[in-house]
Amino acid sequence: xxxxxxxxxxxxxVLSILVIFQMAGAAxxxxxxxxxxxxxxxxxxxxxxxxxxxxxxxxxxNEQIDSGSYEQSTYVMExxxxxxxxxxxxxxxxxxxxxxxxTTQAQSIDKEGNRVLGSINGSFFHVNQALPAYxxxxxxxxxNLGAVSDDANGYMSxxxxxxxxxxxxAMLGKYELDLHFDYDGDSYTIDSYNKDRDEGExxxxxxxxRFDWTKTNExxxxxxxxxxxxxxxxxxxxxxxxxxxEVELIKEYGDDARTxxxxxxxxxxxxxxxxxxxxxxxxxxDSISLxxxxxxxxxxxxxxxxxxxxxxNNGEVDLKINENSSRARARAPRTAxxxxxxxxxxxFIAVDGRQNGYSDGMTLKEFAEYIESKGIYKAINLDGGxxxxxxxxxxxxxxxxxxxxxxxxxQRPVSSTxxxxxxxxxxxxxIIKAHKEEQGKVVEGSSVDVAVDYLLDENYYPLDxxxxxxxxxxxxGHMEGKTFVAEQAGSGEIVASAGDxxxxxxxxxxETVDRLEITPEDIKxxxxxxxxxxxxxxxxxxxxxxxxxxxxxxxxxxxxGTISDNGVLQAADSSADGAVVVNINGHExxxxxxxxxxxxxxxxxxxxxxxDFDAIRARxxxxxxxxxxxxAAGDTSMRFEYNFATGDQGIAASYLVRNNPVEMKGRPNHxxxxxxxxxxxxxxRGKLLDGTGKTYTVSFTEEGELDWNGWKYVKAExxxxxxxxxxxxxxxxxxxxxxxxxxxxxFLDRLRxxxxxxxxxxxxxxxxxxxEEDKEWDITFNTALRSSTVxxxxxxxxxxxxxxxxxxxxxxxxxxxxxxxxxxxxxxGNQFYKLIITEDVESSGGAEMRAPVExxxxxx
Numbered sequence: 001x002x003x004x005x006x007x008x009x010x011x012x013x014v015l016s017i018l019v020i021f022q023m024a025g026a027a028x029x030x031x032x033x034x035x036x037x038x039x040x041x042x043x044x045x046x047x048x049x050x051x052x053x054x055x056x057x058x059x060x061x062n063e064q065i066d067s068g069s070y071e072q073s074t075y076v077m078e079x080x081x082x083x084x085x086x087x088x089x090x091x092x093x094x095x096x097x098x099x100x101x102x103t104t105q106a107q108s109i110d111k112e113g114n115r116v117l118g119s120i121n122g123s124f125f126h127v128n129q130a131l132p133a134y135x136x137x138x139x140x141x142x143x144n145l146g147a148v149s150d151d152a153n154g155y156m157s158x159x160x161x162x163x164x165x166x167x168x169x170a171m172l173g174k175y176e177l178d179l180h181f182d183y184d185g186d187s188y189t190i191d192s193y194n195k196d197r198d199e200g201e202x203x204x205x206x207x208x209x210r211f212d213w214t215k216t217n218e219x220x221x222x223x224x225x226x227x228x229x230x231x232x233x234x235x236x237x238x239x240x241x242x243x244x245x246e247v248e249l250i251k252e253y254g255d256d257a258r259t260x261x262x263x264x265x266x267x268x269x270x271x272x273x274x275x276x277x278x279x280x281x282x283x284x285x286d287s288i289s290l291x292x293x294x295x296x297x298x299x300x301x302x303x304x305x306x307x308x309x310x311x312x313n314n315g316e317v318d319l320k321i322n323e324n325s326s327r328a329r330a331r332a333p334r335t336a337x338x339x340x341x342x343x344x345x346x347x348f349i350a351v352d353g354r355q356n357g358y359s360d361g362m363t364l365k366e367f368a369e370y371i372e373s374k375g376i377y378k379a380i381n382l383d384g385g386x387x388x389x390x391x392x393x394x395x396x397x398x399x400x401x402x403x404x405x406x407x408x409x410x411q412r413p414v415s416s417t418x419x420x421x422x423x424x425x426x427x428x429x430x431i432i433k434a435h436k437e438e439q440g441k442v443v444e445g446s447s448v449d450v451a452v453d454y455l456l457d458e459n460y461y462p463l464d465x466x467x468x469x470x471x472x473x474x475x476x477g478h479m480e481g482k483t484f485v486a487e488q489a490g491s492g493e494i495v496a497s498a499g500d501x502x503x504x505x506x507x508x509x510x511e512t513v514d515r516l517e518i519t520p521e522d523i524k525x526x527x528x529x530x531x532x533x534x535x536x537x538x539x540x541x542x543x544x545x546x547x548x549x550x551x552x553x554x555x556x557x558x559x560x561g562t563i564s565d566n567g568v569l570q571a572a573d574s575s576a577d578g579a580v581v582v583n584i585n586g587h588e589x590x591x592x593x594x595x596x597x598x599x600x601x602x603x604x605x606x607x608x609x610x611x612d613f614d615a616i617r618a619r620x621x622x623x624x625x626x627x628x629x630x631x632a633a634g635d636t637s638m639r640f641e642y643n644f645a646t647g648d649q650g651i652a653a654s655y656l657v658r659n660n661p662v663e664m665k666g667r668p669n670h671x672x673x674x675x676x677x678x679x680x681x682x683x684x685r686g687k688l689l690d691g692t693g694k695t696y697t698v699s700f701t702e703e704g705e706l707d708w709n710g711w712k713y714v715k716a717e718x719x720x721x722x723x724x725x726x727x728x729x730x731x732x733x734x735x736x737x738x739x740x741x742x743x744x745x746x747f748l749d750r751l752r753x754x755x756x757x758x759x760x761x762x763x764x765x766x767x768x769x770x771x772e773e774d775k776e777w778d779i780t781f782n783t784a785l786r787s788s789t790v791x792x793x794x795x796x797x798x799x800x801x802x803x804x805x806x807x808x809x810x811x812x813x814x815x816x817x818x819x820x821x822x823x824x825x826x827x828x829g830n831q832f833y834k835l836i837i838t839e840d841v842e843s844s845g846g847a848e849m850r851a852p853v854e855x856x857x858x859x860x
Contacts, residue, residue, distance in 0.1 A: 099413035122416030123307035135306035147194035169343035208233035226265035338379030396454030427457035440544030513537035526669025661727035676747035
């Protein structure tokens with residue numbers, strides 16, 4: 001970093017000894033000697049954030065729960081499937097296997113007579129291969145056999161699935177496949193599939209296992225079979241089908257080599273010497289047949305989506321996983337599907353996570369307890385973490401949108417999804433939502449616009465809003481397109497209609513306004529600023545009255561500036577007091593205005609807890625200044641440390657975020673503050689919040705112009721268009737160039753709102769000198785010193801925390817130059833230090849220091 005070095009001198013008379021700090025051509029004369037010597041789901045805080053009806057059969061609820069230790073945002077969608085047009089469909093992206101976001105998969109099946117109302121991500125998958133981890137069956141086809149977990153630490157040690165029956169009921173629970181193979185006239189039971197082989201087991205490995213090779217040891221034999229007429233993992237083979245192939249390879253007992261699973265076959269892995277001996281006569285070319293039969297409970301299911309573990313069974317927590325396993329204990333986003341006792345209702349359940357201050361996520365035990373608390377009869381766990389996504393069709397929308405907050409910040413593509421679907425054809429108009437753009441009574445001759453939000457059929461599917469007609473009942477006015485025009489005082493209704501659907505909006509017309517108010521009122525403005533004033537009408541009972549504002553005329557009193565026909569005041573360039581005046585139908589109303597005047601101190605930076613640190617592609621910290629660190633006014637400043645050298649590409653920024661944004665009086669001319677710069681050529685900016693919650697970015701410097709060392713007053717203009725009241729939300733330093741991403745320290749002081757264009761003035765600002773990290777100090781005295789008093793107890797450097805820097809102190813042969821050598825590890829960059837010469841230093845004749853001498857310096 002480049003500093004702009006300043007040459008200056010200290011000249012102070014002393015009686016007997018002159019000390020000179022030798023630095024880059026500058027001399028400092030100092031007076032030295034004196035002649036005289038940082039659980040179960042229960043809610044400490046609970047709020048229903050949203051309840052939404054999606055269709056007559058579907059609704060969802062979003063809850064915010066604060067347990068006292070963790071915050072959770074949960075979503076439960078209830079889908080009635082006992083109606084003739086409501087069902088749950090499963091999808092997977094095509095071509096298989098691929099991955100797609102939940103909403104993309106919903107779009108692939110949404111069409112006339114098959115409308116998606118809401119969706120949730122499905123089961124687990126292997127990212128690299130895009131393969132579902134567990135069983136997917138469709139129409140009894142073994143689409144993807146998947147795997148089961150090796151032990152209770154996995155999600156699927158007890159296989160469970162969700163599906164739908166041909167009569168439209170949901171089903172959920174355990175399943176157990178019956179696998180066997182036939183060889184040489186005998187049938188042999190297969191214990192499991194696509195899992196680690198245990199003692200005495202026969203395991204089947206298929207092509208859609210996540211591994212292409214078996215991972216078994218030498219204590220068994222393996223038979224690779226190929227040439228099947230139908231692939232095991234495909235829509236071509238159904239449960240109960242028999243497929244036959246020929247032995248391609250035999251790995252004998254005792255051989256520790258792995259076996260590759262044939263693309264058109266399978267591998268039988270047989271553990272134990274005794275069991276392997278049964279197949280010692282098997283030879284290449286022999287015929288082996290395989291059959292996989294479904295569990296009786298599931299033999300008629302339309303589809304099966306396997307996942308786990310089981311969370312709730314028979315209305316109670318029944319967690320089929322080791323609760324102490326890392327998977328169960330992890331606090332993460334979670335997803336589940338559940339049903340009621342008779343399968344007439346299905347529940348999509350999600351909890352967000354990994355988002356501090358919003359939702360932390362749940363352990364599997366907590367998730368199961370939450371589901372139990374909702375009265376759900378059975379539920380299984382689906383893929384969670386970044387995959388957790390739940391969508392719903394909002395009123396007026398044709399397609400569902402994401403309603404939760406995925407932890408990755410976006411939808412993660414997934415391998416399978418579940419969808420709430422309505423199979424009815426588009427119907428006739430049934431529901432209209434409309435509103436007046438302004439609420440209140442309307443003065444005769446004035447108008448108000450009407451907006452049609454949506455038109456829905458009986459299943460809440462959106463229809464073309466243009467078929468909605470607007471009319472007026474009650475004789476109080478008429479419609480001109482979408483605008484109601486008031487004609488006669490009285491009560492009536494604006495009627496929105498389409499087919500048999502009707503929405504009535506009450507409307508009241510009055511003769512005149514009872515009272516007017518100007519906003520803003522009693523306002524303080526900076527010189528040269530612009531402020532828009534508005535006027536509102538009210539009745540005697542304080543209800544808002546809508547009137548035609550183009551009948552108002554604006555004026556000013558006093559020398560506060562000029563005002564336009566539409567109420568925009570251009571404040572004067574000098575201080576003045578006066579008023580804005582509005583005249584309507586001969587009635588005059590005023591709002592006092594003060595232009596210029598006294599500044600407002602927004603923050604003197606006296607509290608570290610008032611500001612938090614945040615960063616994008618950067619690191620850093622903040623705290624209140626300590627000891628002898630730079631202060632412009634008062635006792636403290638804000639030390640603001642940033643580090644852009646993180647290796648991340650893109651704009652880097654370090655932020656100070658105000659916990660309670662500092663509100664300003666009115667609209668200042670500018671916001672200013674004192675900044676102790678480090679000459680690093682960055683960009684100093686801030687963010688303001690206006691009265692509507694909108695954020696505005698302001699600049700205290702131009703890009704790359706935070707280029708000075710020491711104190712400087714900087715100011716940022718306040719946007720004229722920002723709505724009052726205004727508040728300071730963030731201060732930050734940013735860097736857009738990859739070539740200038742370094743680190744440094746700023747000090748901020750006296751943040752203020754200024755109501756004129758003048759800079760702030762502070763006298764006697766202290767400046768400090770910059771030195772290198774390997775600085776060696778030579779201190780020259782104008783007399784010889786007593787050697788015994790030249791020690792690192794009497795002459796030393798200390799940190800802002802008061803700790804002495806370990807460095808050798810030496811005296812030259814002439815005994816008039818003291819050297820403080822470079823510390824072993826050098827000084828720390830961007831830090832402040834103080835060099836101290838105590839009064840215990842004596843001349844060779846015994847003269848003592850009149851007073852201690854101190855010099856503060858900053859390390860580059």
